[in-house]
Amino acid sequence: MIVRIITVHVKPEFTEAFEVETVKNHEGSVGEAGVLRFDVLRDGEQRGRYILYEVYRDQAAVDAHKETEHYERWKTAVADMMAKPRESTSCEVVAPTDPHRW
């Protein structure tokens, strides 16, 4: 499994629109065979800060996600809503190691 944690800073006037677009991306993404999780989170303290918690079966699934229509649509829709470029961290899984627990 590969976990990608994406941090996005959204301009205050676009938070609602960003959530709408990102929920659409979430719905498309969880339908992909190689996507185990695609959680969308709102920072409870820092308004406009969002975190996407994306769990993929393997690198092929990461690559496949970037080719999807919902990802392309999201990327275009939210580009001008961001206050600065998004940050991404790739992680390895320490626990749980059982794929059925994802």
Add this chain to the structure above:
Amino acid sequence: MIVRIITVHVKPEFTEAFEVETVKNHEGSVGEAGVLRFDVLRDGEQRGRYILYEVYRDQAAVDAHKETEHYERWKTAVADMMAKPRESTSCEVVAPTDPHRW
């Protein structure tokens, strides 16, 4: 649901011991009624950086976790392994909103 994302920086000589202790904490935590996820991740690029992705049913579950023996044991065991104090972010869930999808 409440999501807590904890970032920990571990001294290089303690990464293995930290993982052993944190997997024990993971195993205890996923047995708690109010804990929906307790993922332990290793940063793929920055050695010694770990992320805990903790999902709780509600605030009562967060409070109950802090009273458990496995949490107390972990906190004590890893205290001297950290290169600096751990950072914590509390998040609200945008998606998925269905508790069965956690």
